[in-house]
Amino acid sequence: MSIDRLVYGYLAKEENYPDGANIIKEGGTGNWVYIILKGQAEVKKNTSRGVVTIETLKQGEIFGEMLFLQAAKRTRSASIIAKGPVQLGVLDSQQLLDDYASVSPQLKSLINSLITKLEEATNKAVTMISESKK
Amino acid sequence: MVNNMNTKGKANPTVRLQYKKGDLIIKQGDYGISIYKIIRGKVIIFNESENKEIHLGTLGPGNLIGEMRFLSDSTEVCSLSARAVENSELEVWHPATLAKEYELMPPVLKYMINQTLKRLIRMNKIISKLSIGKEQKKEQIKHVEPVTSKRSYYRKLLDQDCFYRPCNSSTNISLSGKVKDLSLNGLGLVADMNRSVNISYKPGKKFHFEMTLPNGKELVFIAQIVSVNKEKYPGSLFLGMAFVEMTAAVKKKLGFYLMP
Numbered sequence: 110m111s112i113d114r115l116v117y118g119y120l121a122k123e124e125n126y127p128d129g130a131n132i133i134k135e136g137g138t139g140n141w142v143y144i145i146l147k148g149q150a151e152v153k154k155n156t157s158r159g160v161v162t163i164e165t166l167k168q169g170e171i172f173g174e175m176l177f178l179q180a181a182k183r184t185r186s187a188s189i190i191a192k193g194p195v196q197l198g199v200l201d202s203q204q205l206l207d208d209y210a211s212v213s214p215q216l217k218s219l220i221n222s223l224i225t226k227l228e229e230a231t232n233k234a235v236t237m238i239s240e241s242k243k
Numbered sequence: 244m245v246n247n248m249n250t251k252g253k254a255n256p257t258v259r260l261q262y263k264k265g266d267l268i269i270k271q272g273d274y275g276i277s278i279y280k281i282i283r284g285k286v287i288i289f290n291e292s293e294n295k296e297i298h299l300g301t302l303g304p305g306n307l308i309g310e311m312r313f314l315s316d317s318t319e320v321c322s323l324s325a326r327a328v329e330n331s332e333l334e335v336w337h338p339a340t341l342a343k344e345y346e347l348m349p350p351v352l353k354y355m356i357n358q359t360l361k362r363l364i365r366m367n368k369i370i371s372k373l374s375i376g377k378e379q380k381k382e383q384i385k386h387v388e389p390v391t392s393k394r395s396y397y398r399k400l401l402d403q404d405c406f407y408r409p410c411n412s413s414t415n416i417s418l419s420g421k422v423k424d425l426s427l428n429g430l431g432l433v434a435d436m437n438r439s440v441n442i443s444y445k446p447g448k449k450f451h452f453e454m455t456l457p458n459g460k461e462l463v464f465i466a467q468i469v470s471v472n473k474e475k476y477p478g479s480l481f482l483g484m485a486f487v488e489m490t491a492a493v494k495k496k497l498g499f500y501l502m503p
Contacts, residue, residue, distance in 0.1 A: 119351050142355070164365065174355045200351070208349040215336060216344055219278065222307040223314065223359055230366035237373040 112169050116144055121201040126191040133173060133189040141199050142173045148195035153188045154231070156239040163235060165192060177205065179224045186228060258335045262327035269308065269325040277335050279308040284331025288323050299323065313338050314345075314360050398426040399501055405432070405454035409442060410465060418442070422454055427494075427501060429466060429485040433476050444471055444480055449487060460496045464489040 123146065126132055132143070135155055145168050152163040152172070166172055172189055176182050212220075259282065262268060269275055271291050281304050288308070290297040302308065308325050345353070403422045423431040434444060449467045456462060470483035489497075 115350055115354055164362075171355050171358050174359060178355070178359070205351065208352055212348065212352070213341075213344055216341060216348075218280070219307060219310045219313070219341070220356055220359075222310050223356065223363065226311075227359055227363040227366065230363055230370060234366045234369040234373070237370060237377075241373055241376065 112144065112146070116198055116200065119200045119204055120198045122199050124197045124199060126195045126197065128191055128193050130191040130195075131188060132191060132195070132197070133185050133187070135185055135188040137185045138183070139185070140173070140177045140202055142171060142177050142202065142205060143189075144171050144198045144200060145169060146196045146198050149192040150195055151190045151192050153190055154186075154235045155188075156235055158239040158242065161235050161238050161242075163187065163231060163238075171200075175224050175228065177202070178209070178220055182224075186231070257337075260333050260335055262331045262333060264327055264330050266327045267324065268327060268333065269321050269323065271322065271324040272320050275309070275321050276313070276338050278310050278313050278338060278341070279325075280334040280336065281306050281308070282332040282334055284327060284333075285329040286325050286331060286333075287328050288325050290323055296324075301328075308333075311360065311363065313341065314356065315364075398424055400424045401457060403454060403457060405452055407432075407450045407452045410449040410451055423481070425497065425501065427497065429469065429483065432482045432484055434480040434482055436479055444468060444482060446471065450484070456496070456500050458500055460500065462493050462496060464493055 132150060133139075135153075145166055147168060149168075150166045150172070152166060153160050154163060155161075166189070173185075175186055176184070209217075262284070268279065268286060281302055283304055286302045286306075286308065288299045288302065290299055302325075312321070348356075401422060401424065405420055405422050406417050407420060408416045408418060418435045420435050421433040423433055425431075446468045449465055452462070452464050452466055454462050464486055465488035466484040467487045468482050469485050472481040472483070475481040
């Protein structure tokens with residue numbers, strides 16, 4: 110399925126960011142979910158040894174979903190920085206929430222478990238990356 | 244194990260299983276499709292390679308096991324093992340009904356979850372790659388350090404006269420040579436070629452040695468040829484020799500001399 114068809118009806122708006130723009134700030138709030146329509150963005154996390162780049166997101170990749178999918182989470186777990194000019198689609202939170210509400214508790218806890226594991230793995234990976242740099 | 248049907252969630256009937264401390268829940272290499280939710284107890288996740296268990300994580304009440312496998316729609320064997328480390332109670336979800344529900348989820352949500360899964364797999368790969376790197380670094384340190392310390396500590400260069408004779412001959416044959424280096428295991432000897440025409444210098448041959456160290460201590464021992472080098476000292480033979488017989492008292496003297 111193409112991205113256009115996938116997010117059809119979910120796109121609340123489009124946003125454009127210049128190179129180096131801080132799209133999501135680690136520790137910040139907000140539960141927008143984004144999809145990259147054009148360009149690339151880097152996922153960065155702060156550590157005691159400085160900022161670590163975890164990975165580069167490409168066209169078609171979604172970010173911001175961790176905070177959306179996990180109700181217990183309150184703040185953004187990583188920063189997203191534009192790598193070159195980026196065109197983003199902002200997904201309609203209300204519609205996503207309505208969809209998510211129809212998911213059974215079992216499937217929800219499954220998704221939750223996945224998010225928790227991703228968060229733990231990311232933290233571990235970030236620690237290891239920063240240690241390997243010293 | 245005690246089965247106990249729980250029909251509270253009508254759509255997804257679950258079964259609760261009791262595991263005793265030490266029981267294996269999932270075995271690496273087995274086929275398994277169930278998802279487990281830990282109700283009570285503690286479970287460790289581990290990887291088995293070369294008969295060693297590599298500990299990957301500890302899970303407790305509320306945590307799930309097997310959901311990644313479910314979401315990745317994998318038909319491969321289990322990549323990890325899980326074992327109860329306390330008496331534990333697990334709820335087993337049969338994935339059939341869940342799979343149906345997952346299929347019917349709005350595509351955007353499915354896409355989102357799929358991306359989360361891929362990201363988690365990527366992170367786990369980074370972790371194992373960096374863990375292996377760490378292990379290798381440790382190994383390198385393990386292998387390199389003793390060698391360098393051995394060289395600086397155990398092998399001492401010198402230029403000392405010595406007298407030696409083949410072990411199988413009478414005591415009145417005495418040859419002279421130069422000891423070029425000494426270690427706790429052996430010595431480097433430049434053999435006297437003028438008087439030793441009839442002497443066989445082949446690896447395995449044993450010689451009786453007498454020498455005086457630069458600090459005045461006398462050493463007597465038997466050493467065996469390990470290597471023969473003609474190039475090192477033109478016109479002479481350079482013999483790499485290993486000690487085969489040495490008294491504790493001589494070893495002590497040698498040890499003192501070799502201390503940096």
